[in-house]
Amino acid sequence: MLIGLEIKNFAIVSNLSTEWQSGMTAITGETGAGKSIAIDALSLCLGERAEASAVRPDTERAEICAAFDLTSLPLAKQFLEQNLLSNDEQECLLRRVVCKNGRSKSYINGSPVTAAQLKELGQHLISIHGQHAHQHLLKSEHQLQLLDAYAGHHALVDTVRTHYRNYHNLQKEFTILEQAQLQQTAQKQLLEYQVAELDEFALQESEFTQIEAEHYKLSHSQTIIDACQRELQSLYENEEQNACSLLQHSAQQFAELASFDENLSGVAALLEEAAVQVEEASREIRNYGEQTDLDPARLDEVEARLAGIMDLARKHHIKPEDLVDFHQNITQELESISNNSARLTQLEGEINQALAAYQQAAQTLSESRHEAAQTLNTLISASMAHLSMENGVFEIALTPQPEKAPNSLGFDNVAFLVSTNPGQPLQPLSKVASGGELSRISLAIQVIIAQKVTTPTLIFDEVDVGISGPTAAAVGKLLRQLGKSTQVICVTHLPQVASSGHQQFFVAKEIANGETFTQMLPLSKHGRIDEIARLLGGDNISKTAKANAKELIMAHA
Template identity: 75%
Template structure:
């Protein structure tokens, strides 16, 4: 329940602080005084779109604070708890600041939040019914929303939305895959040829590097072998001047000389060891020569393989060492294209299943809508009679669409039909109802919906436009009854409606030093009598008008 509202520098309001109570509260004032200014400010505080026009001329920013009692509002408390915004008491403070540049900031219990979060929380706090609600009533989608709001089958509505969303997602993927398949037909043919060619060649990872190294070795094997033979001759096999024989001769000489000077003994030892090492190396060289593989056919095979790798690499505009990776890549690409057929088959099955799920959910929702439509028909027809449309009859006509042409709202299309005179056939609202009748029907629907949808605070912003006389008294009675269980705030110009309220605010507009100021003050009993009398008689308030006003107020006591 709304318990406090503070407004600073908003539109033509300089500063305003008001306290609110349970029951029905009427807001009245002169034409053009800005009776709806508090409602507009509250709407801003509840997350409505903000712009620079909200800031009073000459001010840097506008600020609106709204205080709510959440004692019996479990959903609002759960929202605050979920977002870690709850406080120890049962109150909630919403605050919205709009700067002169149009930027805004939002707060819940002192913590910064988004306007979207404010708006989400506001659904559990306030429901505002504007003076143009009857215009929305002519729209089929809005009519369906009203029916669903009365039925309260939110879970069924969500199931239909979710199943439709899933179905639409699958259909979109099917279209995408199908288009890809058509576009990739020519590409698939090319890839099949390329993969077949590379499969036949069957290059392995790292093969190019190995082939290249082997080719280098084989192509130089003859010169290597010749060099080995020449060096073997020099090192060991030359009859008189081989390196080994010369080392052995020198070792013998120094061994003899060491008898005269023992310091040369070490030289003799090293030369003798060198001769042994040369002889060992010569045996290794001889073994290499004896086992050398000089098969010309192997070199031929390696050259052919290497040429094949180079040719394929040039053909695909890649480096030779990337050929194996390229081969695997186009194989994967071809596999993905080939898998499209399987994916399309799977999607066809999934779409069929999703369609059946959607159909079942939509049919359950449709059954529930028909059930509550019948109840709503009776209630609205009865309410029309109470609003001076004694012969009025209301009917919600539901027709079921084919599943394939349905949408996220289900398989039902809705039309609000009405007959306002005896013998008149049921027809669409816009064809039958006059402006005043449409306002009354709209008000009847809003009140009935409000009684079912447990929003703690209901605001009616001049919804009684086009209503007068006995009908106005009926409207006032209806709103007062609603105020017994729900906080009702009503902006009105009708004395019959204003007198029905438990309490009343009066809005005035003043001009001071070329600046306009709007004020709103709570009226005491005498103030209410004077204001109701003004609504009855205009600016010329007579004793008779006051007596009539007193009688109107007392009739609701």
């Protein structure tokens, strides 16, 4: 419940502080005085879009603070706890600051929050019905939302929405894959040919490097063999003279000289070691030559393999050493395309299951809507009679269309039908209801739904436009009755409605030093009589008007 509202530098308000009570509070005032200013400020404090024009001219910023009693608001408490914004008190303080550049800051219990968080919390605190609310009543989607709100279909609607989203996402995936598959048909054929060719060639990892090295060796085999034989003769096998025998001879000579000078013994040892090394090298050369044969057939085989590698590399415009990676990549790409076909088949089954689940949830919702509609038909028709539409009949026409494309609200088409005169057939609201009738029907629906939907504070901003006389009295009685269970705040220009309030504020506009100021003052019992009399008879308040005003107020005592 709203218990306090402070407004600073907002529009034509300089400084305003008000306290609010339970029951029905009426707000009246002169035309153009800004009777809705408090509601506009409260809307801003509850997260509505902030604009620089909201800041009073020649001031730096506007500030609005709203205090709420959370004693009977479990959902609001839950929101605060979940967002770590609760305090030890049963009160909650919302604050919104708007700078003259249009930027704003939001606070809950002193902690900075986003405007979206303010708005989410505000849904658990206040419901505002504007003077143009009846215009939304002509829209089918809004009619469905009203019916669901009255029936408490939050869980059912969420279930339908969840199944719809699942169905929608699967359909989207199917469409994307199907389009991709159509575009990839030619690509798949090319990939199948390329992969088959590379599979048949079966090039192995590092094979190109190995076969390139083997080809180089085989193509120079004769040169290698000839050189090995020639050098083997020079090093060891030439009987007349070879390097090994020369080294051995020199080693022997220096060994003999070392007997005369020990310094030459090291030279002898080095020469002997060199001779051993040459002999070992010669043995290696001999073994290599014995194991190395000219193999023209292997050379042809290697050349053919190498030529195949080079041809494939040129064909795919890549380096030979990248051919294996290329083979792996196009194989994976082909598998991906093939998997798409399998996924499409799988998706068809999942889509059918999702559609069946959606239709089942939508059917459950539709059946519950029909039950709630029957109750609402009776209640709204009865309320219309109280609002001077004695012969009025209201009916919610629901037409299930399970064959239509799924949507998040189910498969029901809804139409609010009305007959305001005997013998007149039921027709859509937009065709038969006048502005005043539509306003009354809208008010009846809002009040009935408000009684079923737990909202701590209901604000009606001139919803009584277009009505007068006995109808206005009935509206006032309806709002006062609603105020017994819910805090009701009503901006009105009708004395019959204003007199129904448990308390009343008067909004006045003053001009001082070229500036406009708006004030909202609580009225005493005598003040209420004067204000109701003004609404009845104009600025010149007569004794008769006062008497009538007193009678109106006393009628609700």
